[in-house]
Amino acid sequence: MSEVIVELKNITKRFGSFLANDNLSLSIKKGEIHALLGENGAGKSTLMNILYGLVSPTSGEIFLHGKKVEIKNSLQAISLGIGMVHQHFMLIETFTVTENIVLGRETSRYGLLLDLPQAEHAIQKISAEFGPAVNPRAKISEISVGMQQRVEIIKALYHQAEILILDEPTAVLTPLEIEEFGKIIKRLSSLGKTIIIITHKLKEIKALADRCTIICKGKLVDTVEVAQTSEQELAYKMVGRKVEFKFNKTPPSSQKKILSLQNIVALNKRGLPALQNLSIELYTGEILGIAGIDGNGQSELAEILTGLRAIESGKIEKNGEDITNKSPANLFLKKISSIPEDRQKRGLVLDFSVAENMILQTHHLPPFSRLGFLQKDQIEKHALQLIERFDVRPPQADGLTSALSGGNQQKVIIARELSHDPDILIAVQPTRGLDVGAIEYVHRALIALRSQGKAILLISLELDEIINLSDKIAVIFDGKIVANMDALDADEKKIGLLMAGGSLHA
Ligand SMILES: Nc1ncnc2c1ncn2[C@@H]1O[C@H](COP(=O)(O)OP(=O)(O)OP(=O)(O)O)[C@@H](O)[C@H]1O
Ligand SMILES: [Mg+2]
Numbered sequence: 001m002s003e004v005i006v007e008l009k010n011i012t013k014r015f016g017s018f019l020a021n022d023n024l025s026l027s028i029k030k031g032e033i034h035a036l037l038g039e040n041g042a043g044k045s046t047l048m049n050i051l052y053g054l055v056s057p058t059s060g061e062i063f064l065h066g067k068k069v070e071i072k073n074s075l076q077a078i079s080l081g082i083g084m085v086h087q088h089f090m091l092i093e094t095f096t097v098t099e100n101i102v103l104g105r106e107t108s109r110y111g112l113l114l115d116l117p118q119a120e121h122a123i124q125k126i127s128a129e130f131g132p133a134v135n136p137r138a139k140i141s142e143i144s145v146g147m148q149q150r151v152e153i154i155k156a157l158y159h160q161a162e163i164l165i166l167d168e169p170t171a172v173l174t175p176l177e178i179e180e181f182g183k184i185i186k187r188l189s190s191l192g193k194t195i196i197i198i199t200h201k202l203k204e205i206k207a208l209a210d211r212c213t214i215i216c217k218g219k220l221v222d223t224v225e226v227a228q229t230s231e232q233e234l235a236y237k238m239v240g241r242k243v244e245f246k247f248n249k250t251p252p253s254s255q256k257k258i259l260s261l262q263n264i265v266a267l268n269k270r271g272l273p274a275l276q277n278l279s280i281e282l283y284t285g286e287i288l289g290i291a292g293i294d295g296n297g298q299s300e301l302a303e304i305l306t307g308l309r310a311i312e313s314g315k316i317e318k319n320g321e322d323i324t325n326k327s328p329a330n331l332f333l334k335k336i337s338s339i340p341e342d343r344q345k346r347g348l349v350l351d352f353s354v355a356e357n358m359i360l361q362t363h364h365l366p367p368f369s370r371l372g373f374l375q376k377d378q379i380e381k382h383a384l385q386l387i388e389r390f391d392v393r394p395p396q397a398d399g400l401t402s403a404l405s406g407g408n409q410q411k412v413i414i415a416r417e418l419s420h421d422p423d424i425l426i427a428v429q430p431t432r433g434l435d436v437g438a439i440e441y442v443h444r445a446l447i448a449l450r451s452q453g454k455a456i457l458l459i460s461l462e463l464d465e466i467i468n469l470s471d472k473i474a475v476i477f478d479g480k481i482v483a484n485m486d487a488l489d490a491d492e493k494k495i496g497l498l499m500a501g502g503s504l505h506a
Helices: 044-051 074-079 097-102 116-128 145-158 175-190 202-208 231-239 298-305 328-333 343-347 376-390 406-419 436-451 463-469 492-499
Strands: 004-015 018-029 033-038 059-064 067-069 082-085 163-167 194-198 211-216 219-225 257-267 273-283 287-291 313-318 336-339 424-428 455-460 472-477 480-486
Touching: 004 044, 004 194, 018 044, 018 059, 018 194, 018 211, 033 044, 033 175, 033 202, 033 231, 044 059, 044 163, 044 194, 074 082, 082 145, 097 116, 097 145, 116 145, 145 163, 145 175, 175 194, 175 202, 202 231, 211 231, 219 231, 231 436, 257 298, 257 455, 273 287, 273 298, 273 455, 273 480, 287 436, 287 463, 287 492, 298 336, 298 424, 298 455, 328 336, 336 406, 343 406, 376 406, 406 436, 424 436, 436 455, 436 463, 455 463, 463 492, 472 492
Parallel strands: 018 219, 033 194, 033 211, 082 163, 163 194, 287 455, 287 472, 336 424, 424 455
Antiparallel strands: 004 018, 004 059, 059 067, 211 219, 257 273, 257 313, 472 480
């Protein structure tokens, strides 16, 4: 397993004056699972986009099987045996699985003679090798995110990829899907495929990878043998300091009921029951974690609390005041803030600057607006303060939000929402896609908010996060709360069982 299959030599990439990749060199061995680790904005996606021909390097060289290559676009990368599954999938929702997979093959010598039945057959054959089969005729919009990812992987294999790049493949998967995914990756590796995987999850690196390369601010830090390192050491290398994975919290003080949801019934976007008689009570000074498998009503729960979805029946009260079916603006005035599930669709306007995104709900208020005029200086000052406090990189108030890395986009939302000094924070997947250093930061921020006596409803698919942060845990299954417990009595096994609809007294 010692043959070097890919060699990146002295890769540098500048975006304007910003150095995203700074003289990076890296070699990947044939058949290995090689992890790329680095803080948000470290330049991981950029480096892999260069290998896949999507971004052209400012300088540097790429060698494949010892031969120098120039990869000008992704079609060329595919023809060289490189496949990539992106951080945000690139499938067309209204097309079938097969149509998506054969797309991009138009340049093959068969030209327009696309033989769909034969393609379907080939896809079935590839998919059968890797666990639950994908239906080649299903529309992308009809299949789960986990299945969509499998389609992306099958697509790469269909195009004969020998080297597979996976950019944060598990960020969007449920715990069960992550397990399946791990098996697929191991199997591919045993078949001789070379895998490069970008991930923020140290546990996953330990479980899957042979070697790990750590990048910091565009520069190479080290390449290590995973078996000979620990999660702590990996975190230390990437962040340059010790990272706390667990916090000691003082017991909650001033406990007063601040939010109550009584017998809530709500429908999902397809008009089917999503919340079925759900009741929750939230107290000041506590974090209530909602644990559950994706799709059991979490999104709708967040939506009814932020005014994005009306309930059919039931009652929502804040401090005894009825706030059922109030508008988002109204709930904002009631000091309920939220970190939304989908940062790009709901949390940010990507075409706006960072400074503009930081005043989305408050732009019409002083000091940002006076006599109907936006106060540019004040807006910029406000943004720069938040950028510093939340370590948004690069630290520019006037840069477009779309140019930030995923993790830094998330920091912009969190900075904005916490700056409103909310009584209640609805935090949905607040650390999705964040690096361990940033996760530690966000967790600290949430705990600090709690210590000020504020109430936090934490909705997360990450069990570790729920168990580490929460004072109380409620398990949601099929639109109902099926268990309530003190976090001190909780463990992963117990909650996992309840999340899957099981019972503790079977
Ligand atoms: N097209 C672009 N124009 C300007 N800057 C860019 C562009 N693409 C990336 N950058 C910048 O380059 C840096 C590296 O981005 P990249 O997406 O490679 O980070 P990453 O390591 O993948 O981070 P994350 O873990 O958050 O996904 C970021 O600071 C980003 O803002
Ligand atoms: Mg990235």
